[in-house]
Amino acid sequence: MGGQFRPARPPAALRPHVLRYLGYREESAVPVQRRQAPAAGVALVIGFHPLELSGPELGATSAAAFVGGLSDSWVLTRFTGPQAGVQVDLTPVGLYTLLGGRALPNGAVPTLDELSDPVLAALPDRLAAAPDWPARFGLVSDVLAARLLDLRARRPAPEVMHAWRRISATGGGLRVSELAAETGWSRRHLQARFSAQIGIGPRTAGRVLRFARASAMVTGSRAPLAGIAATCGYADQAHLGREFRALAGVTPGGFRAEWSGFPFVQDEGPAAGQDRPA
The missing domain is CATH 1.10.10.60 (Homeodomain-like)
Incomplete structure (x- = not known):
């Protein structure tokens, strides 16, 4: 199994609500399973290949690009073959603002298509077409800045x-x-x-x-x-x-x-x- 992982810090203006970027590229001929335990933030996963997801609250599903809300339960991820994309770690306040004044229920893991947000839904194809990690991080930053830095954006009380x-x-x-x-x-x-x-x-x-x-x-x-x-x-x-x-x-x-x-x-x-x- 081989892997490439590229962490990056978001621009300073986004850091109150965006914790980190992680570009990843892996490939394995045998199944790879990882346990995703409850965490202090939420993960926006902009993936290019389907990933199997399962857990006691989630059941079993498959998705390439999705967002996981705060949860008090674990999720198992599993893949065989290639995996690549960008993971964006957000605070729940940042996610609420990004989604236009919407929080995800405990353990919810909707795909980007299910959010009915064409800008987010288009991100996987846009990132896959970008030439390198800096270009991908730049695209993500532009999308996040347009939402999170908008003075008219809905924010928690x-x-x-x-x-x-x-x-x-x-x-x-x-x-x-x-x-x-x-x-x-x-x-x-x-x-x-x-x-x-x-x-x-x-x-x-x-x-x-x-x-x-x-x-x-x-x-x-x-x-x-x-x-x-x-x-x-x-x-x-x-x-x-x-x-x-x-x-x-x-x-x-x-x-x-x-x-x-x-x-x-x-x-x-x-x-x-x-x-x-x-």
């Missing part, structure tokens, strides 16, 4: 954006009651508005972000699992193990083994867990 920033900054360590007090909303109103504009509720978002930090440490280091559990706010190593089985379908050790040796498993950071190619 300021209170929702504040809550998301606080959950992100604390790694999921804030109680919903604290977030509600900071926004001036009731817990029920925050839950409803946050879910509608981010895709999952604030409590679930905290759980996902805590797990994303832990999974990045599991794959990005050889640190003892007990230490990772303590650092990420779990009661103990057993608690960490239960969360891995619930959210990733595998033990922490099994997750580490699956991703060991992969060249672009990111160290702990804001896009933790969201930099692996689909």
Whole structure:
């Protein structure tokens, strides 16, 4: 199996909502399966070849270009033969703005064609025709800038954006009651508005972000699992193990083994867990 992976940073103006680009090109004569666990961001995959997708919430499907919303469950990807494209890692606030004021429900993975957005649907063919990775990244940046930097674009409510920033900054360590007090909303109103504009509720978002930090440490280091559990706010190593089985379908050790040796498993950071190619 051979592979080419080209990470790139988006232009500075896009970085508040666009975490990273990853160009990828692989080919394998035997099936390649990868486990995509819950992550702190969402992945816009602009692929050129069909990819098999399956999971406990998703079922089984096949798609080349799609977007995965925030989720508290895992997805398995599988391919044989060629795979190539560009993965764009976005914050959920960025995705809401990109989609014109629309959040994806927990675990939703619509294809770009299903979004009824001709500009996004045309991206796979445009990128495939581009001569090299810089040209592809430039095309993606132009499309994203036209949406994300438009002053007329629909964005989440300021209170929702504040809550998301606080959950992100604390790694999921804030109680919903604290977030509600900071926004001036009731817990029920925050839950409803946050879910509608981010895709999952604030409590679930905290759980996902805590797990994303832990999974990045599991794959990005050889640190003892007990230490990772303590650092990420779990009661103990057993608690960490239960969360891995619930959210990733595998033990922490099994997750580490699956991703060991992969060249672009990111160290702990804001896009933790969201930099692996689909």
